[in-house]
Structures are given as C-alpha cells and as structure tokens.
Amino acid sequence: MTLHDDSPGIALAVSTVIFALRPDRPEVPSAPASLPSLWLPLVRRIRPPYEGQWALPGGPLQLDEDLEASAARTLAATTALAPNYLEQLYAFGTLDRSPDGAKDRVVSIVYWALVNADQASQATPASVETPDANVAWFSVDDLPDLAFDHDVIVEYALWRLRNKVEYSRIAHAFLGDTFTLAELREVHEAVLGRSLDPANFRRQIESSNAVVPTGKRVTGTSYRPPKLYRYNNAVDPADRGPLAPAVRPASAS
Amino acid sequence: MTLHDDSPGIALAVSTVIFALRPDRPEVPSAPASLPSLWLPLVRRIRPPYEGQWALPGGPLQLDEDLEASAARTLAATTALAPNYLEQLYAFGTLDRSPDGAKDRVVSIVYWALVNADQASQATPASVETPDANVAWFSVDDLPDLAFDHDVIVEYALWRLRNKVEYSRIAHAFLGDTFTLAELREVHEAVLGRSLDPANFRRQIESSNAVVPTGKRVTGTSYRPPKLYRYNNAVDPADRGPLAPAVRPASAS
DNA sequence: ACAAAAGTGTTGGAGGTACACCCATGT
DNA sequence: ACATGGGTGTACCTCCAACACTTTTGT
Numbered sequence: 435m436t437l438h439d440d441s442p443g444i445a446l447a448v449s450t451v452i453f454a455l456r457p458d459r460p461e462v463p464s465a466p467a468s469l470p471s472l473w474l475p476l477v478r479r480i481r482p483p484y485e486g487q488w489a490l491p492g493g494p495l496q497l498d499e500d501l502e503a504s505a506a507r508t509l510a511a512t513t514a515l516a517p518n519y520l521e522q523l524y525a526f527g528t529l530d531r532s533p534d535g536a537k538d539r540v541v542s543i544v545y546w547a548l549v550n551a552d553q554a555s556q557a558t559p560a561s562v563e564t565p566d567a568n569v570a571w572f573s574v575d576d577l578p579d580l581a582f583d584h585d586v587i588v589e590y591a592l593w594r595l596r597n598k599v600e601y602s603r604i605a606h607a608f609l610g611d612t613f614t615l616a617e618l619r620e621v622h623e624a625v626l627g628r629s630l631d632p633a634n635f636r637r638q639i640e641s642s643n644a645v646v647p648t649g650k651r652v653t654g655t656s657y658r659p660p661k662l663y664r665y666n667n668a669v670d671p672a673d674r675g676p677l678a679p680a681v682r683p684a685s686a687s
Numbered sequence: 688m689t690l691h692d693d694s695p696g697i698a699l700a701v702s703t704v705i706f707a708l709r710p711d712r713p714e715v716p717s718a719p720a721s722l723p724s725l726w727l728p729l730v731r732r733i734r735p736p737y738e739g740q741w742a743l744p745g746g747p748l749q750l751d752e753d754l755e756a757s758a759a760r761t762l763a764a765t766t767a768l769a770p771n772y773l774e775q776l777y778a779f780g781t782l783d784r785s786p787d788g789a790k791d792r793v794v795s796i797v798y799w800a801l802v803n804a805d806q807a808s809q810a811t812p813a814s815v816e817t818p819d820a821n822v823a824w825f826s827v828d829d830l831p832d833l834a835f836d837h838d839v840i841v842e843y844a845l846w847r848l849r850n851k852v853e854y855s856r857i858a859h860a861f862l863g864d865t866f867t868l869a870e871l872r873e874v875h876e877a878v879l880g881r882s883l884d885p886a887n888f889r890r891q892i893e894s895s896n897a898v899v900p901t902g903k904r905v906t907g908t909s910y911r912p913p914k915l916y917r918y919n920n921a922v923d924p925a926d927r928g929p930l931a932p933a934v935r936p937a938s939a940s
Numbered sequence: 941a942c943a944a945a946a947g948t949g950t951t952g953g954a955g956g957t958a959c960a961c962c963c964a965t966g967t
Numbered sequence: 968a969c970a971t972g973g974g975t976g977t978a979c980c981t982c983c984a985a986c987a988c989t990t991t992t993g994t
Binding site for chain 2: 443444446497500501525528529541586589676
C-alpha cells in the first residue's frame with residue numbers, strides 16, 4: 435500500500451538506544467573511583483512536537499536502507515562511532531504514541547547498541563553539550579523527561595541489556611580489543627549493579643570460552659600484572675535475531 | 688514523512704505465526720497415539736508476487752489499529768479464534784525481501800501466537816483445505832515452500848517458542864481452561880521434541896506455582912483419575928515486551 | 941488380582957556461592 | 968618486607984536428572 439500525499443498516513447522511523455560505560459565522575463581523576471555507570475546520548479528536538487525536549491536519536495527509514503543500517507547510521511551521526519553490538523529491540527506502534535494533531539501516526543522500530551566509551555568523542559560529564567550542541571550524554575540514573583514514549587523504550591532497553599549480560603557474551607562490547615578479566619568483571623558489575631566474586635567470575639568466563647588469553651600482560655602496575663585477554667570470535671555473542679546466522683568457524687571446543 | 692502516490696514507498700505489514708498442537712494422525716482415532724505435533728495455518732496467495740504459494744496470514748497495517756490488534760485481527764480472520772498468547776516476534780525489513788519489480792518495499796512486523804486446537808474449526812489433517820479454500824493447516828515438520836522470507840520467519844518463531852517454553856509459562860496456552868499435569872507435560876514434550884520425566888515435571892510445575900488445583904478430577908478413566916488444574920492468573924506468563932505491565936494481583940508467595 | 945497411570949521418595953552429579961589461601965610485582 | 972590485586976583450591980548448597988517405589992482407580 436502506498437500512502438497518498440497530504441492525507442494522514444503511517445510514518446516508519448528507526449531509533450537507537452546507545453549505551454556506553456563511563457566513570458561516574460570523569461571530572462575528578464583522583465576521585466574515590468566509584469563504579470562506572472551506564473550513559474546514553476540523547477538529541478534535543480528542534481521542532482514540534484516536544485520541541486526542546488530530549489529524545490532518542492533516530493529518523494525516518496530511508497527507502498534504500500536496511501533497518502539495521504539505518505540504526506547504525508544514526509548511531510554514527512550522534513556518536514561518531516561504530517557499534518560493537520547492535521540488535522533490534524522492539525517495534526513500537528500504539529495509536530497514542532504521537533500527540534493529537536500530528537499529521538502522521540509513527541511506528542518506530544528501535545535498536546539498541548553498545549559502544550566503547552573510551553573511543554567516544556570525549557563528551558564532558560553530566561548533561562554538558564558535545565561539539566554538536568544538540569547532542570548530550572546522560573547517566574541512565576539521571577535522565578531528563580523524554581519526548582514521546584522514549585522513557586518506556588529506554589527502560590525496556592535497560593531491562594534487555596541487564597538480562598542479556600547474564601546469559602550472553604556481550605559485555606566485552608563496552609571494552610577495547612584487549613582487556614583484563616578485572617575490567618570485564620567491572621563491566622558486569624556496573625551493568626548488574628552489584629559486585630561479583632573475582633574468583634568465581636574468572637572461572638565462569640574461562641569455562642565459557644568467551645575470551646582467549648593474548649599472552650601479553652599489563653605493565654606499570656604496582657602489583658602483580660594481570661593477563662590481557664581478547665574476545666573469542668569463534669563463539670557468537672548472542673542470538674541477534676533471525677538474521678546473523680551464527681558464525682562458527684572451526685574452533686577447538 | 689508521507690509517501691507520494693505512485694512513487695515507490697515503504698509498505699508496512701503485520702503478519703502472524705499461529706501455532707496449535709494437534710495429534711499427528713487425527714484421521715485414525717485408534718492409531719498408536721504418537722505425540723501431538725505443532726501445526727500452523729497458512730494462506731494461499733491469490734496475486735503476484737508468489738501467486739499460488741503459501742504464506743503467513745497478515746496484511747497491511749490499518750491506520751487506526753494497534754500493531755497487536757492487527758495481528759489479532761488477521762488471526763481471527765484465518766482461524767476464527769482468539770489467541771491464548773500473542774507476542775511480537777521481530778520486524779523484518781531487509782531490502783531484498785520483495786522480488787525485483789515490486790512497487791513498494793515491504794517492512795513486516797511479525798507476531799506469534801498460540802491457540803487451542805480443540806476449539807479450532809476442525810480442519811482436516813494434512814494440507815486439506817478448510818471451509819475457506821485458501822487457508823490450510825500444515826505440520827511444522829512438513830511445510831511447503833513459502834512465499835517471501837516466510838520460511839526464515841517460521842524457523843525463528845519456532846526457535847522462540849521452544850526457548851520460551853523452557854523458561855516461561857506459556858504451554859498452557861495450547862490447552863483449555865482445565866487440564867491434567869499429564870496433558871501439560873505432553874505439550875512440553877511435543878514442543879521440545881523429547882520426553883520428560885513425569886515425576887520431575889510435576890515437581891517443577893508445582894514449585895513454580897504456575898497452576899492451581901481445581902479440586903476436581905477426570906472421570907471415566909480406567910486407572911487412577913488425575914487431578915484437574917487451572918492456570919494461575921496471579922503469575923504473569925512471560926515478558927511480553929515493554930508493554931503488558933506485569934499483572935500481579937495480590938497473591939501468596 | 942491385574943494393568944495402567946498417578947503420585948512420592950531417594951540418590952547422585954553439575955553448577956554456583958562463599959571464602960580461605962597462595963602468587964607476583966612495584967615501592 | 969609489605970601492600971595490592973591477580974589467581975587457585977575447596978567446602979558447601981541448591982537445583983536438576985534418573986529411577987525405584989507406592990497409590991488409586993476400572994476391569
């Protein structure tokens with residue numbers, strides 16, 4: 435079915451919830467080093483409805499663009515990053531999503547993504563604007579009022595993230611190429627909001643074959659230097675939906 | 688964004704994968720009673736593309752209709768039933784979904800549903816038409832070639848169903864109001880494709896509080912009459928997405 | 941009495957949590 | 968040497984699979 439010009443129709447948009455992990459107080463490097471916490475970028479709306487309020491990055495689906503490509507494009511536009519993990523979250527389409535008087539009804543297909551905050555254009559801490567004054571990062575514990583039903587969407591994305599960290603292998607997506615087990619554990623702790631036993635965490639990860647030792651170690655520590663690990667590409671991180679046909683190159687089990 | 692008449696656009700459709708459980712050979716009542724198996728209704732396409740092939744029931748999203756309502760409507764249109772369970776599956780939107788030459792690109796938001804086969808208009812067994820000659824039920828083990836990417840979609844829906852039966856409480860959706868634990872176990876066995884220990888199954892279900900005894904028993908058996916159970920509405924069956932705010936009327940434990 | 945399925949008891953193994961303990965390095 | 972986090976060993980506990988066993992009905 436094709437929609438007619440000027441008559442009300444159904445607009446199809448793609449939005450993305452982008453998560454990164456940041457230290458809670460980047461402005462005080464010598465601070466007591468509290469746990470890192472989850473942050474996400476929002477964009478300020480520059481036209482009605484909800485003009486001036488913060489919303490998830492996104493936009494109309496382009497005619498020649500896959501859904502996932504659309505999500506990746508808006509992600510790059512807002513963060514100048516490529517996602518380390520990207521998955522469809524849900525399609526939102528209830529009739530009451532747009533305020534009365536809107537021309538078109540909007541159906542939003544929402545993705546969620548994980549990016550490495552270290553690579554991120556170093557946005558200043560709380561709610562301060564990046565070079566693009568209409569993009570800002572917020573802690574998920576301290577979000578402003580969001581446009582549309584985007585607060586519900588963020589809540590659901592958080593729920594999915596916390597669930598998936600427990601039974602999948604996506605935590606490394608917050609980190610760089612190599613990392614220590616302590617760093618990986620801190621990611622889990624920050625996402626789950628509780629501390630984990632280092633000993634048991636190590637065994638879980640090792641028995642899951644999710645990571646492989648690189649042979650290298652961190653240098654410059656004032657204590658026993660930890661081993662560096664790399665993500666094991668032979669195991670697929672998680673079910674990414676019906677697509678993504680489970681990459682399994684031959685690997686020793 | 689509104690699409691212009693006659694120019695190519697993006698069409699938004701809603702389809703539904705409908706599962707029911709049926710005995711494998713309903714035509715032979717005295718047969719060795721093999722395990723019941725999963726069946727689903729398909730509709731024959733009456734226009735190009737894929738004219739004459741079988742496809743999932745569905746259609747364009749109506750302007751004034753919620754996504755879930757659209758899924759329920761096509762479900763009722765093909766099976767004359769109300770779903771016992773209905774959940775969004777995934778949004779499919781790759782560029783190659785429609786054959787070349789199609790006017791519009793189609794994005795399909797797909798739901799999956801469970802219905803009680805006993806109530807179903809008693810369709811004759813394998814691939815024989817129902818009153819509506821363009822609807823037929825097929826065993827998931829013996830599906831015809833499907834239009835579009837519907838084979839991938841069905842495969843993914845099956846995967847979700849099998850997963851969710853294990854960690855959720857949706858199996859009762861295949862049954863009537865009351866049922867015995869043996870019946871519920873047969874549902875699990877049929878979906879998972881393996882037999883389960885009756886003793887352990889009983890304990891699992893009882894400890895989960897998913898069902899409550901009605902106090903009644905089955906009569907007319909030639910052996911010890913089993914108790915009848917009813918589904919416990921105080922526990923929510925599963926996460927149905929960001930909506931469905933977890934109904935939890937006051938309940939013990 | 942017997943068959944058949946309902947329902948109960950008991951055991952052993954797998955996996956997860958808690959926590960004591962040793963190891964390696966810079967200061 | 969000692970402080971610090973890396974890394975190992977081990978006991979316990981809980982949950983789950985297997986399977987022997989008892990109970991209750993109709994014939």
